[in-house]
Every structure is written in C-alpha cells, then in structure tokens.
Amino acid sequence: MSRHPAPDEILLDYAAGALPDGPALAVALHVALDPQSQRTIDRLNAVGGALIEREPVPDLGGGSEDAALERALARLDEVPVEPRPAAPGRRHPAFDWAPAPLVPHLRPGMDWRRVMGKFDEIRLDLPGDFHRVSLLRLESGRGLPEHKHDGYEYTVVLQGGYTDDTGNYGVGDFAVGPGDHRHEPIADPGEPCIALIVVENPIVLTGPWGRWLNPLVSRGWI
Structure with missing residues (x-):
C-alpha cells in the first residue's frame, strides 16, 4: 500500500x-503500482457499471457533496469485484522500470x-493536453532547483525515491x-x-538564478 x-x-x-490526459497518465501509473488504489478504481468502475445497467445502488443520502463522497467511498467495500488478471509484463527495452501504462x-x-546540469528529462507528447508531461531522473543526492508552482503539479514515483519538506x-x-x-x-x-x-x-524557480532562467522556463526552452 502506498504511503502517499x-x-x-x-x-x-x-x-x-x-x-485530462496528463493527470490521467499520472493516476494510471499510480494505480498500476498501488494495489489499494487499484481496488478502489475497480470498485468505482463496478458502481459505474451498475448505474449504466440501471441496477439498484445504495442511496447516498442527503447533505453536502463532501459528505456524499465520504459515504460513497465508505460503501465501496460492499461492492463485489472480480479479481483483475495480472497485466502483461511488457517493457520497453531501454526502460525496463516502466509500468505498462507508460509503455505506449x-x-x-x-x-x-x-x-x-542537474537532472535528466524526457518530455512526453500527449496531443490535445496543455499540461507539460515529463519523465525526470535524479541521481542519488541530487535535487531539482528550488521552485514553486503556478497551478497544479502531479507526481508519481516510478523508481527510487525522493524527499522534500512534505515527506519521503x-x-x-x-x-x-x-x-x-x-x-x-x-x-x-x-x-x-x-x-x-x-x-x-x-x-517558477525561486533560487538565486530564477530571475534569469524563468523566462526560458516559461517558454519551454528548459
């Protein structure tokens, strides 16, 4: 089970x-690597199938959207789910660590x-999605430049690990x-x-060189 x-x-x-396609890929990789999230997705899909087939589903009751969400998630364990067959072990020859959803x-x-001079990147092209989607590789003990975000950032670890002030x-x-x-x-x-x-x-880079490098980052040059 994932710690995060x-x-x-x-x-x-x-x-x-x-x-959108970028965040969906991040979640797909997380689900492929985290059995608990996979079970949650399977149960959500089972609920969706029941709704489509007009089968009876439990009444979620009234109240706020957050409360309804909590009740729906609490009842997922009541939904029977057939075990999914194991995903085939396909791997790209140069990326044997890559989970199956990344291979295509x-x-x-x-x-x-x-x-x-600090990290390695492979930019992925997901047509129709405005997100910047990248694979990043950091050698042991190396860090990304200090930065902040103007908008959402989604991260899923595929090999090794990292630590920042929010945890490991x-x-x-x-x-x-x-x-x-x-x-x-x-x-x-x-x-x-x-x-x-x-x-x-x-x-947005926040270190001493951010002032000079941010215009290049915003244009996608680095």
Missing part, C-alpha cells in the same frame, strides 16, 4: 474519465536530455500540490529517482 496515495476525489475523476508513450530512440516518497507514491509552496526534491540514496511529473503551468 492519490486523493479520493482524483481517483473518482479518473474512474469517471474526467481528467515510449518511442524508439527516446533518450534522456540533461537540463541545467517511494515507488508508487503520488503527490499533488497547488499554489506557491516552495520545495526542493532531493533523490534518496541508492538507484536514481525516476518520476513522472505533470504540471499545469511552467514552474
């Missing part, structure tokens, strides 16, 4: 098909690009954060940390 699971409302949006986005000849994140862990909270993720000891990062808007 995706919030329930994001899992609901994912199950309903309401997320990995093209032959794809390779890491060094950014600002390992494989399968999911982080989502809005607003101007500053952080500086640093890769944990051991193998390189690889994560999928989805940002709504370009990051």
